[in-house]
Amino acid sequence: MRRYGPAALLALVGTAILRVSLFSDLYLRYVQAGLRPYLVVSGAALVLLGVAVAVVTNRADEEPGDGDDEGHAGHGDGDDEGHAGHGDGDDEGHAGHGHGPGGPRVAWFLTFPALALLLFPPPALGSYSAEREAAQRAARGVGTFAALPSGNPVDLTLGEFGSRAVYDSGRSLQGRTVRLTGFVTRGGGGTWYVTRLLVSCCAADATTAKAEVRGAQAPPVDTWVTVTGTWHPEGGLGADAAWPPVVDARTVRQVPQPDSPYEKR
Amino acid sequence: MENQRTESRRTAADGIRLGLRALVYAVLGGAALLAIATVASVLGPVLALDLYTPPVAAWWTVFTAITVQGVPFLLLGTLVSAAIGAFVPERVFQRLLPRRTVLAVPVAGAAGVVLPGCECASVPVAGSLMRRGVVPAAALAFLLSAPAINPVVLVATSIAFPGQPEMVLGRLLASLGTAVVMGWLWARFGREEWLRLPKRSGGRAPGGGPRAFVSGLQHDFLHAGGFLVVGAAAAATFDIVVPRSLLEVFTGSAWLSVLLLALLAVVLCVCSEADAFVAASLSGFSPTARLAFMVVGPMVDLKLIALQTGTFGRVFAVRFSAATWVVAVTSSVLVGWWLL
Numbered sequence: 001m002r003r004y005g006p007a008a009l010l011a012l013v014g015t016a017i018l019r020v021s022l023f024s025d026l027y028l029r030y031v032q033a034g035l036r037p038y039l040v041v042s043g044a045a046l047v048l049l050g051v052a053v054a055v056v057t058n059r060a061d062e063e064p065g066d067g068d069d070e071g072h073a074g075h076g077d078g079d080d081e082g083h084a085g086h087g088d089g090d091d092e093g094h095a096g097h098g099h100g101p102g103g104p105r106v107a108w109f110l111t112f113p114a115l116a117l118l119l120f121p122p123p124a125l126g127s128y129s130a131e132r133e134a135a136q137r138a139a140r141g142v143g144t145f146a147a148l149p150s151g152n153p154v155d156l157t158l159g160e161f162g163s164r165a166v167y168d169s170g171r172s173l174q175g176r177t178v179r180l181t182g183f184v185t186r187g188g189g190g191t192w193y194v195t196r197l198l199v200s201c202c203a204a205d206a207t208t209a210k211a212e213v214r215g216a217q218a219p220p221v222d223t224w225v226t227v228t229g230t231w232h233p234e235g236g237l238g239a240d241a242a243w244p245p246v247v248d249a250r251t252v253r254q255v256p257q258p259d260s261p262y263e264k265r
Numbered sequence: 266m267e268n269q270r271t272e273s274r275r276t277a278a279d280g281i282r283l284g285l286r287a288l289v290y291a292v293l294g295g296a297a298l299l300a301i302a303t304v305a306s307v308l309g310p311v312l313a314l315d316l317y318t319p320p321v322a323a324w325w326t327v328f329t330a331i332t333v334q335g336v337p338f339l340l341l342g343t344l345v346s347a348a349i350g351a352f353v354p355e356r357v358f359q360r361l362l363p364r365r366t367v368l369a370v371p372v373a374g375a376a377g378v379v380l381p382g383c384e385c386a387s388v389p390v391a392g393s394l395m396r397r398g399v400v401p402a403a404a405l406a407f408l409l410s411a412p413a414i415n416p417v418v419l420v421a422t423s424i425a426f427p428g429q430p431e432m433v434l435g436r437l438l439a440s441l442g443t444a445v446v447m448g449w450l451w452a453r454f455g456r457e458e459w460l461r462l463p464k465r466s467g468g469r470a471p472g473g474g475p476r477a478f479v480s481g482l483q484h485d486f487l488h489a490g491g492f493l494v495v496g497a498a499a500a501a502t503f504d505i506v507v508p509r510s511l512l513e514v515f516t517g518s519a520w521l522s523v524l525l526l527a528l529l530a531v532v533l534c535v536c537s538e539a540d541a542f543v544a545a546s547l548s549g550f551s552p553t554a555r556l557a558f559m560v561v562g563p564m565v566d567l568k569l570i571a572l573q574t575g576t577f578g579r580v581f582a583v584r585f586s587a588a589t590w591v592v593a594v595t596s597s598v599l600v601g602w603w604l605l
Binding site: 006007009010013017020027029030031035038039041042045046049052053056104105106107108109110112113116117121122123124125126127128129200201202203204205207265 | 326327328329332336476482483484486488492494495533534535536538540542543575
């Protein structure tokens with residue numbers, strides 16, 4: 001039975017990946033949207049590979065005359081890793097070398113993330129991560145930006161709002177009503193922010209974009225809100241005092257957490 | 266006749282015994298599974314809520330995120346490596362690479378351009394190149410350069426640093442330089458016995474074929490995947506334990522900041538396609554320090570050390586990573602001083 005361990009493990013990891021990428025939008029909590037096709041393809045490939053490995057193992061079991069081949073192609077590594085392990089006293093007993101017919105032992109660590117994804121998918125990062133990280137603004141030159149899209153109010157990402165507020169010499173935000181969506185974080189002295197995490201590859205590289213909200217009561221931390229209001233200029237162009245940008249709120253509305261919890265950088 | 270009858274009786278008895286045993290196992294196992302499932306479904310959510318403090322939740326999210334993000338690239342890498350192992354004959358590489366190691370190293374380093382992916386993919390590929398008779402020095406140069414200088418990464422860097430093409434050039438030069446220097450260092454000082462290569466191709470039928478492909482792929486992916494999980498856990502732990510605001514303490518000194526960002530690259534394990542954006546957001550640091558972050562990151566980080574330990578052995582991973590870190594910092598300081 002242990003011989004089918006690798007096959008089962010591959011199928012488990014593949015299923016977990018498919019569960020978050022193909023059958024739901026949960027993958028957006030962990031990686032950026034563009035990775036979805038690769039996740040679907042690799043999830044499917046892993047399930048297929050698991051089946052193929054099971055077939056190879058099964059066939060090797062059924063061919064008793066083919067004993068030699070079984071050791072190599074069927075499941076593996078008992079023989080070969082044996083060589084590798086022996087020459088190297090220092091490394092012996094390392095987790096990765098425990099190869100029985102069940103495949104590399106270290107591989108069983110894969111069950112942790114796989115089961116987590118299948119049973120309790122971890123939540124998207126929220127205010128805890130945002131507050132731990134001093135909000136960083138991507139340093140860039142002051143310059144003019146493309147004209148804002150039409151619409152009143154105009155929907156902006158917090159990243160876009162921040163860049164335009166601090167670096168736009170054309171002052172394109174002036175006189176426009178904007179709508180920002182994010183979760184609530186608290187600052188010192190009763191200030192509060194509408195905040196969003198920016199992710200470019202996976203949640204491990206998350207950075208923070210936020211805007212201070214004035215003129216409205218602070219909702220509880222981590223509630224998702226849509227803030228409609230106007231930009232409140234503060235500090236000079238490109239100056240440190242211009243960060244974080246400020247929005248004078250007209251309305252603050254609670255919304256459900258969007259499917260895509262992060263902004264693409 | 267008598268014999269046969271006993272025989273058949275024995276087989277029948279064996280069959281019954283086997284059937285009984287299977288039944289007992291099924292009943293016991295089924296009951297145990299049911300019990301576990303019931304307890305887990307009742308207690309699970311309660312326990313989960315209690316233990317799910319924000320830091321723990323963030324740890325799990327970062328941990329799964331690194332793993333999920335790494336799986337496609339790891340699969341790509343193991344696919345390429347299993348394909349090399351099963352279908353590409355040794356003489357192809359002997360013809361492609363110059364015979365002399367001194368020349369083979371830079372050629373292999375420059376060849377890193379062709380593997381678009383992040384660092385998870387390059388470790389298994391380098392392993393299979395060595396098994397296919399490529400000199401270790403050249404394979405190692407490829408291992409270091411591939412995740413750092415491929416087009417996807419360079420384009421990401423130019424997007425993260427708009428209007429600063431010298432940053433892209435600096436990254437290309439410093440990374441390629443590090444890879445080539447490390448290849449030469451290995452050729453000069455490296456010892457075969459540090460490198461523990463799974464000699465799997467040796468025992469297998471020459472030519473390999475689909476069966477070798479499937480079992481090579483299965484083994485490589487599971488092995489490297491396990492180590493990826495270990496690395497992801499380490500990275501998530503550092504991500505939660507080390508507050509990034511601590512960094513701002515060190516922005517004052519130019520030298521300290523280079524070393525600090527080079528260490529940060531090791532513990533954060535940001536994938537090479539994203540590290541430029543993280544570097545760009547570390548606005549308090551000098552350009553050279555940020556360059557060091559981007560040069561060290563794809564070559565030395567916790568997840569890579571774990572992966573290399575799995576593929577090449579711990580003795581190798583420790584020495585090689587330490588040396589690479591020093592060379593990478595030196596080369597980014599030199600390039601940064603010259604270009605930035």
